[in-house]
Amino acid sequence: MLHHIILLSVVFVLSQGSRCRLPWTGVWLENGNELNITHNSIGNLGNCVQKSRDLYLLTSDTSRGPCYRCLITFPVHENVLHYKTTQCIFDTAMNLERCSQLMSADTSMHTLFRKEAIPVPCPIEAPMNFTYQTNQGICNSRTSHLHRCAQYDRLALHYQACPEIPNRESAIWQMECIGSWQSFGLHYFAARVGYSAGEQYRCFIHDKSGSSGRIGESADAGCQELTHIGAAATTLHYRQDSPVHSACEFPENMYGEKARNWESMLLGTYHRMYHGSWISSIKGRNDTVWTCLQQFPTDSNEHFTYRTYVTKGCKVGYQCVRLHMRKPHIVHVEYGEISPSESFADCSEFSVETRDTLILHGSKEACPIGGKHYSSLCPGPILQVGCSSKYSMNLVRDCSYPEGDELTCVANFKHEDNDFIIARDSLSRQLFCMTYVSDRINLLRVYDRVSCEEVSVNSATPYLSLNFSSSDSCSPSLLTGFLYSATSDVASPHHLMLLILTFIWNFL
Numbered sequence: 001m002l003h004h005i006i007l008l009s010v011v012f013v014l015s016q017g018s019r020c021r022l023p024w025t026g027v028w029l030e031n032g033n034e035l036n037i038t039h040n041s042i043g044n045l046g047n048c049v050q051k052s053r054d055l056y057l058l059t060s061d062t063s064r065g066p067c068y069r070c071l072i073t074f075p076v077h078e079n080v081l082h083y084k085t086t087q088c089i090f091d092t093a094m095n096l097e098r099c100s101q102l103m104s105a106d107t108s109m110h111t112l113f114r115k116e117a118i119p120v121p122c123p124i125e126a127p128m129n130f131t132y133q134t135n136q137g138i139c140n141s142r143t144s145h146l147h148r149c150a151q152y153d154r155l156a157l158h159y160q161a162c163p164e165i166p167n168r169e170s171a172i173w174q175m176e177c178i179g180s181w182q183s184f185g186l187h188y189f190a191a192r193v194g195y196s197a198g199e200q201y202r203c204f205i206h207d208k209s210g211s212s213g214r215i216g217e218s219a220d221a222g223c224q225e226l227t228h229i230g231a232a233a234t235t236l237h238y239r240q241d242s243p244v245h246s247a248c249e250f251p252e253n254m255y256g257e258k259a260r261n262w263e264s265m266l267l268g269t270y271h272r273m274y275h276g277s278w279i280s281s282i283k284g285r286n287d288t289v290w291t292c293l294q295q296f297p298t299d300s301n302e303h304f305t306y307r308t309y310v311t312k313g314c315k316v317g318y319q320c321v322r323l324h325m326r327k328p329h330i331v332h333v334e335y336g337e338i339s340p341s342e343s344f345a346d347c348s349e350f351s352v353e354t355r356d357t358l359i360l361h362g363s364k365e366a367c368p369i370g371g372k373h374y375s376s377l378c379p380g381p382i383l384q385v386g387c388s389s390k391y392s393m394n395l396v397r398d399c400s401y402p403e404g405d406e407l408t409c410v411a412n413f414k415h416e417d418n419d420f421i422i423a424r425d426s427l428s429r430q431l432f433c434m435t436y437v438s439d440r441i442n443l444l445r446v447y448d449r450v451s452c453e454e455v456s457v458n459s460a461t462p463y464l465s466l467n468f469s470s471s472d473s474c475s476p477s478l479l480t481g482f483l484y485s486a487t488s489d490v491a492s493p494h495h496l497m498l499l500i501l502t503f504i505w506n507f508l
Contacts, residue, residue, distance in 0.1 A: 020048035020056070024073075024081055028112040029201065031221050035112060045069055045085065052096050055103075064090055070099030074109075077179030079117035080190045080203075082223075083110050109224040113178065113190060113201045119153040122177035123189050124206060124215065126155055130238035137165045145241070149314035150279075150286040153177060156314035174314050186228070205229050211240040244309045246276025248292040251304055251323060254331065261361040262331065265422070265431045266451050271358055278308075288312045290321065296348045302326075307347045310338055320347035329360035330411050330422070332453050355451040359410055359422060359431060366390040367409035368421065369441055376469040378402070383444065383466060385409075387474035393423055395446075397464060407432070415454055422452050433457060442468045 021039050028035045035043040042048070046058030046069055058069045067088040074082035084107040086099075127147040131140040139162030146157045155175040162168040173193055180189035187206040192199055203223035205216040216232025218225065225231045254260065255273045262271040269280045269287055276292040289311045296305040304323040310316070320336035336350040370386035378399035385393050396404040407423040410431065414420070421434040433452035436444045446464040450456050 020051040022048060022056075024075065024078075027115040028081065029115050029221075030110060030112050032200075034115065042071070045071065050096050055096055055099055057094060057096055057099055062088070066090070066092060068094040070094075070096075070102050072099075072103055076181040076183065076188070077190070079114040079120075079179040080181070081112040081114075083112070084108065085110070109222075111190075111203065111221060111223040113221070117178040119151075119176045119178060120180070121153050122155055122175065122191070123180045123187065124155075125240060127241040127243060128238045129241050130215075130236040132159065132162075132234060132236050134165065134168075134234050136168070137162075139164050139168065140237075144236075146236075146238070147316055148311070149174065150289045150311045152286065154314065156316075172314070188226075190223075205232060213238060244291050244293075246292045248295040248306065249275045250278055250292055250306070251325065253325070253328065254323075262358040263361050263431065264356050264358060265433065266354070266356040266449060268430070268449075270361070290319070293318075294345075294347070296346075305347055307345070312338060316340075318342055318344065320350040322347075322350075322352075326413055327411060329363035329365075330413065331358040332356075332451065333358060355453065355456050357422070357433070357452040363410060364391050364408055365411050367393055367423075368412050368419065369436065371471050371473045373441070373444075373466070373468045373471045375399075375467055381472075383468070384474065395464075395466075418454060420452055432463070441471065444468070 022037060022042065025037050025039055028037060037043065040048050042058065044060070046060035046067065048056050049059050050057040054073045054075075056071045056073070058071055060067045060069075067090060069085050069088060071083055071085045076082060084103060086102050086107070089102075124146075127145060129143050129145050131138075131142075132144060133139065139160075141164060142160035142162060144158055144160045146155055148154070149156050153176060155177075157173045157175060159171045159173070161170040176192045176194070178190050178192060180187070182188070187208075189204050189206065191202060191204065193202050194200075201221040203218040203221075203226050205226055205228070207214045207216075207229050214229055215236040215238065216226065216229040217234040217236075219233035225233075229235065250273045254262070255275070259272060259274070262273075263269075264271065264280070267282070269282045271278065271280050273279075278290040278292070279286055280288040290308040291310075292306055293309055294307040296307070298305055302325040304325075306321050306323075308319050308321055310319040315338065317338040317340045319338045322334040324332040324334075326332055333356045334352045335354045335356070336347070337353045367385045367390065370390075371384075372381035372387065373383040373385070374380075375382045378396065380396070380402050382396040382399075382404075383394070384404075387394070391409050393407040393409055394404040395407060396402055406426040408426060409421060409423050411422040412420060417437060418435050419437070421436075423432050423434060424430070425432065430448065433447040433450055434444055435447075435457055444466040445457070445462040446466070447457055447460055448463045450460045
């Protein structure tokens with residue numbers, strides 16, 4: 001009989017646990033502190049023993065005995081969870097019916113934000129201009145502004161210094177939304193808010209009327225006071241601004257009928273153009289966005305100059321850009337400085353701040369300087385070009401490791417007295433720029449993370465320099481092999497005699 005009672009008790013507990021399965025598993029943040037939720041427990045709040053819709057009874061062990069807590073949840077978004085809970089109740093007769101009696105409207109609301117939540121589009125339109133008010137006063141003598149960053153789901157808020165509020169200085173906050181919802185007819189959203197001192201979570205309430213409206217921000221990550229916009233710690237009074245639209249187009253052969261990816265040699269970012277829009281991204285997230293505003297005439301159909309509106313990260317401004325179409329799959333780019341003002345209008349002449357070389361992704365070109373190239377410091381070739389295929393290159397950086405690194409030739413071109421080769425490491429996939437003097441191939445310089453053109457390489461330090469003492473074809477003749485072996489430091493007299501006899505025999 002006792003065994004049956006124990007078995008029934010176990011079955012009852014298991015059935016209670018299965019009915020108490022929690023749906024919001026993962027790591028959450030509450031006021032900066034982590035809270036781990038599993039299928040049957042909520043951090044240090046306890047394990048779930050009973051459930052009815054959004055009402056839960058939790059229990060945990062303490063020195064005083066079992067601690068019971070009542071918990072009610074308000075899952076407003078998959079990344080945002082509100083909840084209310086009671087203090088510890090040391091009563092083994094606790095049940096859900098009593099929990100419903102203990103919860104009241106005055107019970108404090110807590111807010112959890114899912115850690116590392118995937119960003120979602122913010123439910124507000126950018127750009128916009130705004131004034132703001134805090135608990136310290138109203139700042140309406142200066143106009144602040146909000147705009148989208150290069151990554152579309154991130155916003156930047158530029159707060160102007162306010163003479164009406166002492167010690168209120170200008171600041172830039174970045175906002176990344178993680179969820180939005182409605183409650184009692186009010187529109188809310190949550191965001192990670194970053195500034196110079198770090199990153200925090202906040203709740204926002206949005207009241208829109210036509211092209212203007214108000215946005216209220218909670219005082220902290222608790223969000224409990226944000227029941228109406230009048231309770232917000234900071235309120236933005238905004239008016240929509242006009243977005244920037246393209247007024248010209250980038251070169252058609254950089255995008256064509258199908259989307260084309262261009263790879264930056266300087267930064268490793270990927271670039272895509274489409275008509276008047278140009279986007280640079282890294283690891284799938286936008287890094288910089290250019291909008292074509294004006295094209296300037298040039299005396300060459302290989303050079304293009306533009307005035308653009310640029311969003312670099314969360315910095316916006318105007319920038320001159322010049323494109324040099326070296327080959328159909330090679331483009332040299334010159335960038336001017338980013339100006340916050342639209343006052344400058346002429347980009348026909350501008351000071352170049354940075355240079356880059358873009359390579360059409362997936363392209364390759366037959367290698368020049370084919371053959372085997374030797375150094376007096378190594379017994380074997382230190383560079384083999386075009387020996388296994390017309391695109392192949394094997395480069396030995398250290399004579400102790402003669403197997404070398406495999407590279408693929410991507411592009412080559414000539415400029416004045418120098419020849420350039422762009423090659424990709426088959427293992428790391430990194431692009432390298434190589435230079436040599438055309439009429440005497442005795443020195444090859446290798447550069448990494450640099451624009452592959454004369455101005456940039458002349459001001460850069462080579463990653464590697466290879467000095468050649470001799471060169472040969474990939475399949476040398478017997479005489480060439482004999483001459484090379486005869487000059488080797490390790491050749492023995494018997495070895496030399498055998499080579500001479502073999503050569504004479506083949507000659508006869």
